[in-house]
Amino acid sequence: MGRPLITNIYSREESNVIAFGVILGRKAAESVNAIREASWFIEVFDIASKRNLLERARVYDIGDIKLTSYDDLENVTKTTSSILSEGKLPLMLGGGHLATYHALKAMPKDVILLVFDAHCDLRESYMDEKIVELDYINESTMIDKKLNDATWLRWASEEKMFKKAAVIGVRSGDEEQLVYAKKNGILLITSEKLLSRNGLNAAAKILSNLTKGRKVYLSLDIDVFDPSIAPAVDHPEPLGISFREFTKLIKSIKGRIVGCDVVCLRKIPDNEVTEFLAARAIFEILYYAT
Numbered sequence: 318m319g320r321p322l323i324t325n326i327y328s329r330e331e332s333n334v335i336a337f338g339v340i341l342g343r344k345a346a347e348s349v350n351a352i353r354e355a356s357w358f359i360e361v362f363d364i365a366s367k368r369n370l371l372e373r374a375r376v377y378d379i380g381d382i383k384l385t386s387y388d389d390l391e392n393v394t395k396t397t398s399s400i401l402s403e404g405k406l407p408l409m410l411g412g413g414h415l416a417t418y419h420a421l422k423a424m425p426k427d428v429i430l431l432v433f434d435a436h437c438d439l440r441e442s443y444m445d446e447k448i449v450e451l452d453y454i455n456e457s458t459m460i461d462k463k464l465n466d467a468t469w470l471r472w473a474s475e476e477k478m479f480k481k482a483a484v485i486g487v488r489s490g491d492e493e494q495l496v497y498a499k500k501n502g503i504l505l506i507t508s509e510k511l512l513s514r515n516g517l518n519a520a521a522k523i524l525s526n527l528t529k530g531r532k533v534y535l536s537l538d539i540d541v542f543d544p545s546i547a548p549a550v551d552h553p554e555p556l557g558i559s560f561r562e563f564t565k566l567i568k569s570i571k572g573r574i575v576g577c578d579v580v581c582l583r584k585i586p587d588n589e590v591t592e593f594l595a596a597r598a599i600f601e602i603l604y605y606a607t
């Protein structure tokens with residue numbers, strides 16, 4: 318690890334947020350560190366709303382979880398559990414989206430899951446070269462056809478790891494996944510809908526109602542943003558949301574955020590746009606989560 322995430326001036330005891338990295342996928346270590354590094358260069362005061370975004374956040378960064386094999390992913394669950402047992406907020410930096418499945422395992426079963434993602438991730442099984450690469454741990458790793466970055470939400474749903482879920486800003490998925498979502502009470506709020514007239518207000522209302530008085534797990538796949546503002550992702554999808562839309566939706570969450578992650582950034586050379594956006598998104602999340 319290079320520099321830790323910003324505000325890492327507290328001891329573990331003094332902190333209320335514990336950050337950790339999950340090195341899952343090629344370039345994951347580099348990408349997670351790029352977010353950490355970018356966090357030192359962003360103004361924590363939001364001039365428009367006159368808020369210090371980190372006024373309540375006391376972050377302690379424990380570094381990256383060691384993964385030497387696929388089975389080590391249970392360390393994500395263990396780490397998340399121990400942070401929860403200390404009464405603190407886990408903030409996971411990924412790595413592939415499969416890490417979210419393992420973090421979610423440590424969460425209470427009645428949690429409301431909010432996923433910002435361009436993709437449904439609801440396939441029953443899936444494997445292509447890209448997925449193998451995404452879930453890369455080491456040369457000898459066999460990737461699970463059933464449980465990977467494109468299927469994790471399906472399996473989290475099958476295993477009843479949340480009470481309700483919404484995938485926000487989604488714009489990629491096949492008909493089978495649509496049917497599955499509908500049958501299983503997973504709300505898909507497409508980016509098309511968000512970008513339509515009054516769509517953002519309507520979605521904000523839905524999220525408020527969904528989360529009111531509830532525990533919330535928030536997962537941000539960076540590819541939910543339009544590729545023009547977040548190019549450093551594995552699967553860029555056109556028609557993404559803006560940062561303004563993201564902040565408005567985050568603000569509408571009425572429940573208590575009990576866990577969060579920012580995943581799927583893949584660093585590209587000579588371009589820091591995406592990691593700066595990711596770090597700023599973390600600030601916004603921490604403003605409402607602490």
Ligand SMILES: [Mn+2]
Pocket residue numbers: 434435436538540541581
């Ligand atoms: Mn995605």
